[in-house]
Amino acid sequence: MSASNTTRPLTFNDNIPNILVVDDRRDIINVIQFALEEQPVNFFAAEDGQSAMRQLETRPFDLLLLDAKMPGLSGFEVCRTVKNHPQWASTKIIMISASNVPDDKIRAFDAGADDYVTKPFRVQELKARVQVMLNLRTAERALTQRNDQLLELIRVSERLNRRLNLDDTAREVVKSATKLTRSDRGYLPLWDPIHHMHYFVATENPAEGVETVMNTAMPANRGLAALVQEKGQLVIIPNYQTFENRIPGLLLECYETAGIPLRVGDRHIGVLVVALADPERHFASADLDILATLANQAAIAIDNAQLYTDLARESEKYRLITEKASDLIISLDANGNLTYVNERLKAVLGYEPEEVLGNKFANFLTLEGQATLTQMIGRLLNRVVDNPGGLYETQQNEVQAISKAGAPVNLEFNFGFFYQPGSQGKIAGIQAIGRDVTARKRSEENERMRMIGQIASGVAH
Numbered sequence: 001m002s003a004s005n006t007t008r009p010l011t012f013n014d015n016i017p018n019i020l021v022v023d024d025r026r027d028i029i030n031v032i033q034f035a036l037e038e039q040p041v042n043f044f045a046a047e048d049g050q051s052a053m054r055q056l057e058t059r060p061f062d063l064l065l066l067d068a069k070m071p072g073l074s075g076f077e078v079c080r081t082v083k084n085h086p087q088w089a090s091t092k093i094i095m096i097s098a099s100n101v102p103d104d105k106i107r108a109f110d111a112g113a114d115d116y117v118t119k120p121f122r123v124q125e126l127k128a129r130v131q132v133m134l135n136l137r138t139a140e141r142a143l144t145q146r147n148d149q150l151l152e153l154i155r156v157s158e159r160l161n162r163r164l165n166l167d168d169t170a171r172e173v174v175k176s177a178t179k180l181t182r183s184d185r186g187y188l189p190l191w192d193p194i195h196h197m198h199y200f201v202a203t204e205n206p207a208e209g210v211e212t213v214m215n216t217a218m219p220a221n222r223g224l225a226a227l228v229q230e231k232g233q234l235v236i237i238p239n240y241q242t243f244e245n246r247i248p249g250l251l252l253e254c255y256e257t258a259g260i261p262l263r264v265g266d267r268h269i270g271v272l273v274v275a276l277a278d279p280e281r282h283f284a285s286a287d288l289d290i291l292a293t294l295a296n297q298a299a300i301a302i303d304n305a306q307l308y309t310d311l312a313r314e315s316e317k318y319r320l321i322t323e324k325a326s327d328l329i330i331s332l333d334a335n336g337n338l339t340y341v342n343e344r345l346k347a348v349l350g351y352e353p354e355e356v357l358g359n360k361f362a363n364f365l366t367l368e369g370q371a372t373l374t375q376m377i378g379r380l381l382n383r384v385v386d387n388p389g390g391l392y393e394t395q396q397n398e399v400q401a402i403s404k405a406g407a408p409v410n411l412e413f414n415f416g417f418f419y420q421p422g423s424q425g426k427i428a429g430i431q432a433i434g435r436d437v438t439a440r441k442r443s444e445e446n447e448r449m450r451m452i453g454q455i456a457s458g459v460a461h
Contacts, residue, residue, distance in 0.1 A: 017041050017138075018060065018063075019041045019042065019061065019063045019130070020063070020065070021033070021045045021064075021065045022046045022047075022049065022052040022064065023067040026047065028119075033045070036127065036130065039130070048071065048073065049073025049074060049075065049077060049078045050072060052066075053081070060091075062091065063133050063134060064079075065094050066078055068096065069098075069099070075095060079108065079111040079112050080111040083111065090137070090140060090141075091137075092137050093113045094113070094114065095115070095116045096118075097116070097118060098119040114133060115129055146286060149287075152179060153290060153297075156176040164305055164308040164309075165305060165308075166308075170302060173301070176294060178274060180291065180294060181274045182287065183275060183283075184205060184278070185205055185273075186202075186203060187200060187204075187213065188201055188202040189201070189218060189270055190262075191268050191271075197218055197219050198226070199218075200213050200217075201214075207253040207254075208250065208251075208252045212249070212250075216247070216249075216250055223245065224237060224243070224251070224271070224273060225271040229261060232261055233260075233261065234288065234292065235260075236283070237257045237258075238256055239255050240254040243257075253277045254277065255281075256279075256282050257276070258273070259272070260272050260295045261295070262299040263299055269299060323343050325342060327434060328342065328344045328345060328411065328435065329341070329344065329431075330361065330431070331432075332361055332431075332432075334428055336360050336361055336362060338360070348403075348436050351364075362374070364402060365399055365401050366402055372398070372399045395414070397413055399413065408438070409438050414434070417429075
């Protein structure tokens with residue numbers, strides 16, 4: 001017989017189970033549909049095995065009610081195919097047959113059937129068996145989803161631990177929060193304690209557009225973020241469209257919305273927000289539990305990323321100051337090797353920084369300069385340091401270097417010595433700021449010679 005009633009029912013809900021009844025007798029299909037009409041299910045029907053397989057390829061089914069013996073592709077064959085298919089294997093199957101022969105029951109269970117009902121069946125018994133199968137399917141789906149959430153939580157935790165960039169970390173958090181809670185929207189506003197407002201650093205699938213969100217700031221007393229900060233706990237807004245403290249133009253097309261605080265100790269650092277765009281959908285308690293776990297990990301990761309970003313910004317500021325300084329700045333390790341030189345080196349000695357890094361500073365000094373450096377370090381190595389907790393007092397010394405062109409260059413340095421913590425005064429490194437005093441030394445020498453000339457002229461006179 002040909003396939004019949006293979007279209008979607010008039011009322012379809014993706015959140016309730018899909019049932020496919022396969023039987024070559026239309027009257028049996030009608031009886032089963034009548035029996036299940038009070039249950040919240042999407043009902044589909046097929047009158048032969050081939051049309052049933054076609055329907056399986058168009059949508060997922062939670063339960064199949066299969067007639068065992070049909071013309072063409074039998075129920076046993078459909079059952080075996082479904083259970084051996086990687087995408088359909090979790091589908092529950094109740095085999096329905098007019099045969100009460102034990103061999104047929106064994107054959108059905110061997111094919112993978114989850115239950116077996118004989119015709120004629122009692123409607124109440126069938127309804128009960130269907131409900132059991134749907135309950136099992138729901139429990140299995142919930143368990144699978146929970147396992148997937150836990151795996152995703154482990155993966156995002158590993159990813160967050162590897163990220164130190166604030167923007168990347170924030171995007172990863174929002175993306176995972178949306179995925180873990182099966183939300184349609186995700187937002188992450190951080191708290192600015194200086195200006196007393198929340199500002200957005202990341203969003204996922206916003207209806208109002210990324211630029212609109214990222215250019216919006218929320219005053220301390222407005223919006224969901226302010227309420228979450230005030231409560232210090234998870235806040236659920238059943239319908240954000242009617243939320244009296246909402247910010248116009250923000251969180252568009254959001255209905256049930258959840259916000260959870262991001263806290264490190266007693267510090268509020270931001271809010272993680274997820275929202276549903278369908279007014280008929282609601283968050284499951286398990287999804288909110290997993291959101292709370294993610295928020296705890298995210299708070300630490302974002303706080304670390306903020307600290308790293310601030311440190312990087314400060315480091316970059318001081319790097320630019322150092323690189324563009326008019327003085328020569330160098331760093332040496334405990335063995336006297338150059339670990340850093342700024343761009344001023346080229347103007348002073350004619351070397352590019354990469355030409356000298358890793359070499360001993362003494363290699364670029366005259367014998368006199370080497371002796372001065374060695375004497376200075378040796379004298380300090382023998383000093384007793386009462387509190388070697390960082391940078392010790394600076395020492396000013398003049399050393400003579402040799403330029404790349406071979407000319408002597410007089411350098412006046414202020415040397416600062418760093419000590420290893422807990423080492424009782426062992427030098428960990430040296431930093432020095434110096435300037436070229438060759439011209440000054442030459443001027444002083446010329447002045448000295450002029451004075452000597454004047455004295456000699458006076459004596460001769």
